[in-house]
Amino acid sequence: MYSDVQKDDLKRRNADMSRVKPVEEDYGKPLTPERLDEMIQRVTGWALLNGAQRKITATEFRERVEPVAITLFPSILPVDVLRKAKSLQTSFQTLIYKVANDHEFMKECFSGLLSVDAFTKQLWDIYETVTNEGPAQEVSFTITRNDFMMESTEEDGAKQDCKQVEINTFAASGCGVANSMVDVHRYSLSLQDFPFEEEQLPENNSIDGLAQGLVKAWQLYKNKRAVILFVVEPCTPDHRWLERGVYRLDRSIKVIYRTFPQLIIQMSFGENRKLIVDGAEVAVVYYRYGYAPKHYPTDAEFKLRLGMERSRAIKCPTVAVHLAGCKKIQQVLAEPGVLERFIDDTDVIKDIRSTFVGLYRLDAKDSSKIITQAIQTPERFVLKPQREGGGNNLFGDDLRNYLEKIKESPERSAWTLMDRIQAKRHRNRLIRAGLGPECRNVVSELGIYGVHISTPSSVLENFESGYLIRTKSEEANEGGLCEGISCVDTPFLV
Template sequence: MSRVVSVEEDYGKPLSPERLDEMVQRVGGWALLNGVQKKITATEFPERLEPMPFTLFPSILPGDVLRKTRGLQTAFQTVIYKVANDHEFMKECLKGLLNVDDFTKQLWTIYETVRGEGITQEISLVLTRNDFMMEYRNDNDVTQDCKQVEFNTFASGAGGVISSMTDVHRYSLTLEDIPFNSEQLPDNHPTAGLADGMVKAWRLYKNQKSVILYIVGIPEPNTPDQRWLERDIFQIDRSVKVIYRTFPQLIRQVTLGENKELLVDGMEVAVVYYRYGYSPKHYPTDAEFKLRLDIERSRAIKCPTVAFHLAGCKKIQQVLAEPGVLERFIKGTDVINDLRSTFVGLYKLDTADSDEIISQALQTPEKYVLKPQREGGGNNLFGTELKEYLEKIKDSPERSSWILMDRIRAARHRNRLIRVGLGPECRDVVSEIGIFGVHISTSTTELENFECGYLLRTKPEIANEGGLFSGHSCLDSPFLV
């Protein structure tokens, strides 16, 4: 059977109730001190903060799993880059979806409009996060492998707040006199690389007076995470100015200059960084789509472009997992095999051949996840909800807007989750690791392609969703063995 023991049993240091209370208080204070924070939005105070949910101790993770996931990042980014620049491939992948998913259709219309007019800015920037879960190789083995959950090309967050978790966990282990070395808890600072990518893109724009625009939401709990990134930009080059705007503000303030410069309150924008705009609810009127079109038309470097946004669709992920498709975009048998080894079953629902997998999912819904073309957490369907919804849409064109995915049998362990509404007792948990990366390109050339750190988040085993800012999971660090 799979090994499932308390992380403190691994470390040999069980906690008494009194000591646990003290540890939660002290480590929580250390997390706040080190910037592991989120903004409380339901308050009249503009800058009231609380700790992000976190694990009391780092979770034990095989070092080869982390090395494998990090080592694959640049190859995955090359694949997505080539997908985003392959019009016919994306058109074929998304054609069924466009008839039933109005949001994706609106994005596709923006993409085709700008493509027809002629691209004003050849340079693209994308900050990615490639998410994996760990799975035991078989029922009688403790060896773990990584399986891909999704590849994020839009608003790949938490690179800032994760940057201090190593120090938080070094502190918690030290409080308990648990020995460790730097190789077991290595430094991890994703925003240093993400900021480097943004500054590189800003310099490619070649206007020292231009700004980087962060597009954010209201309310915005992620403010501390975004400021981590701004801080690292400031440390690289203090001449780079960052401004923050919401969609409603930009609808009033954006104009295009004579040469399609993107102007916000008269300031020329070099780089547009979207942390908002990935969900249909972010576009309540036509004005938001018009704004997105105007930004896409502009000379500003987009992070991401609409093409990269579409390339991150679940439908694209499903097609890339089909036999022979990766070979269209990347060379090298070993690289292709390594990428493919992380895939689980992904199934389209829009053909006559889909009836068999739909029948299997209805009979054993616990083995699958039903996924729409949505980001931000809380959108996937599991178990009874999956079965009920699939029964509803199985004979409807709407099924084209969903994919089925094998449910990953995530490797269980135990840890204490310090999260509002959840007691700190040891519980069965599972972890998800996301690898951050930077990619800068033109339609014909990859200018920058590098990996820059990771996010480990851990949630109760019984929880289906794993979003951090939606409150489902906790920040964590890998204790490498």
């Protein structure tokens, strides 16, 4: 939702839309109005053909799809920015794993939060139970997506650097459509005879790498009859890409889909804490669901999560890694001297820290100063709770009003204040329902996927696995694909 100020700004921007130079000028050749409708039709058809699609739920048909929101052309990105973000992925994944296995650090980070955030407290209780009992499975398997936005480092915008938005350790979505978009944008450029080199639209191996992680985890379980369980919600087809990736690597592996309500009925336990679902032993639990409070309407869902966490199945992620991806952890890691607790290499520390923007706790003795600044200039900040899935953050007037409400309340401990990244603006055409194809000013978010598999004694896998670019109108705050705000994009490297 937009504030009144943002609505007025949006009207002004729409009125000035004709003054935005067409994105085609970036590629050196104008696109005539007569050609635009044909381009949109052909490119969206190509997107469907390549799997850049989403499931429609409001229909009597069980399987019906439409093109996912996309950009008509790839967005120009400096090659150094993509290279840096990809190069840091393994270091970030090592950092998250070490945080998740440092009980005292986690306890200190969450100490002021648990009394005011009931959902995080429930997850923490599961974590404490399993920690006290000792885990039944020593293998930790995580699929991550590290999200960045690009800021200009010089006034003319000639150079850019990536700044971290967040790292997702639970249900890192978008890999399927991201994988398919390279060919879509090569097609759109070719239709208009825009010249490009193949390496300027780099291949995206996200599905292959993430599926490789699932197969490796399944192999580590050492039971060829065991299955991979995808915990899903009905309306997200993203996991099907991963099932196809697994199938191509090893056709003997069976993947099953279950929702929380189905698991409450079908799940049981065998000897040695084996996880059994509908008679099948589960080797790997891959969560695509379970990251939001609305996914746990009753105590039964938390009991279900505890049961799976206590089982011998390999979890992606464990509840410890789930918690390690919280905004609170991100905020504490940005404090001076904290990275040094987990990383010895000073160059790696410097590179990771260069991606951070200001992150502020609201329950410290000196928090009143930053709270006052945020109330006076809310456009400079974002207010974030410990939530995933999009649509949870506060901006602008909403941020100001909520901070006024909680600034003297213990509830402020549940939130993290973050500097708003001043994202580099560029131009593109956003092809999505309810938005015309006019060329407009947009900003992009770059996500880097990766796989990390570890035991307490050794790192078994740690690699980067492709990227996702989401592009949205510059006036939009949130950037979720599922919410229909962002469009899937690819980088055009320069």
